[in-house]
Amino acid sequence: MGRIYESITELIGHTPLLRLNGYIKKNGLDADILGKIEFFNPNQSIKDRIALSMIEEAEKNGSLKKGGTILEATSGNTGIGLSAIAAVKGYKTHIYVQDTVSEERFKVMRAFGTEVSNMSDVSEVDKALKENNNDYVAGYAAFYEKFLGKDDSVFLVNQDANPANPEIHYKTTGPEIWEDSEGTVDIVVAAVGTGGTVTGVGKYLKEKRPDIKVIAVQPGENSIPSKDNPNPEEIAGVHPFVGIPAEFVPSNLDDRYYDECFPVETSQAYxxxxxxxxxxxxxxxxxSGAILYAATQVAKREENKDKTIVAIFPDTGLRYLSTNLFG
Structure with a gap:
């Protein structure tokens, strides 16, 4: 029986679990690693889920009006998801990105008709970056403080604090992992960007089976901007949440739903x-490389022999061909 879809919004979610047989064998692992392939979403990242969820919730509560503009600051993938869905629904989109965002992300967003600007062009953001060793976690905080609630015709997404972000992972990503693994999942490894994936997936799976462990990945010390190293090669989309000021931790990250913080350096992720x-x-x-590295180290622990580990891969390497990852 044939099936024709009417919108890319119908193609979001239901991404597969893939057993990494070759990788498992090469590394001599006694645990199973299953990659959840989120780049099977129509715009090739997990952020399609939250983009649709946040836009539809804003339509329901009146925050986003017909013909309105969607505004957000992002390291790239959320901007792409928002841009694509806005194009389908007839909204304008203005996305601010980090200066370090890959060339591919710029081009994809602009292809959807989005206006793309650098976050550092906003004076308040530029000031926050200079005062915090070029740390974009501080930059995002300054961005939201400047724009939140200032213009009724503009919907400021604020993915770090938007409850529709973790909610969609609770409703879709978590259940997909549970159902596709037939309840055999023992450990989930995910990165912290906005905190939505860790919180939503963690909440759902721990309700199903409280003994499931959730490992939250953050950048290693040498991959975070500091006074001595203000411009390290960072892991795109992965942000620190332990060891930073509380005001810079994403509101959507709920520490009840993860069991361990696992730091990964950029070189290890690559x-x-x-x-x-x-x-x-x-x-x-x-x-995804950072998540896979963490999952590998967790798999090597004696107590995790024969366990099933799900590594949530947020996006495709095709977005990094102009970077050092595959250069």
Whole structure:
């Protein structure tokens, strides 16, 4: 029986779990690692889920009006998801991005008709960056403080604090992992960007089985801007949440739903991403590489022998071809 879809919004979610057989064998692992392939979403990232969820919730509560403008600051993938869905629904989109965002992300957003600007062009953001060793976590906080509630014709998404973000992972991503693994999942590894994935997935799975462990990945010390190293090569889409001022921790990150913070350096993330491309034929992005590295180290622990580990891969490596990841 045939099926024709009417909108890309109908294609979001229901992404597959893939056992990384080649990678598991090469690394001699006694645990199973299943990658949740979020780049099977129509715009090739997990952020399609939250983009649709946040836009539809804003339509329901009146925050986003017909013909209105969607405004957000993002490291890239949320901006792409918002841009695509806005194009379908007839909204304008203005996205501010980090200066370090890959060339591919700029081009994709502009292809959807989005106006794209650099966050540092906003004076308040530029000031926050200079005062915080070029740390974009502070930059995002300054951005939201400047624009929140200032213009009724503009919907400021604010993904870090928007409850529709973790809610969609609770409603879709978590249940998909549970159903596709037939309840055998023991450990989930996810990165913290906005905190939505960790919180939503963690909440759902811990309600199903409280003993399921959730590992939250953050950048390692050498991959976070500091006074001595203000411009490290960062892991796109992965942000620190432990060891930083409380006001910079995403509101959507709920520490009740993760069990461990796992730091990963950029070099480790890149190596894992390169390796799985050669063992299993999948091209994953930098944040996915960080998640895979963490999942590998967790799999090597004696107590995790024969356990099933789900590594949530947020996006595709095709967004990183102009960067050092595959350069």
């Amino acid at each position: 190596e894992a991403a390169r390796e799985v491309a050669r063992t299993d034929g999948i091209l994953i992005g930098a944040s």
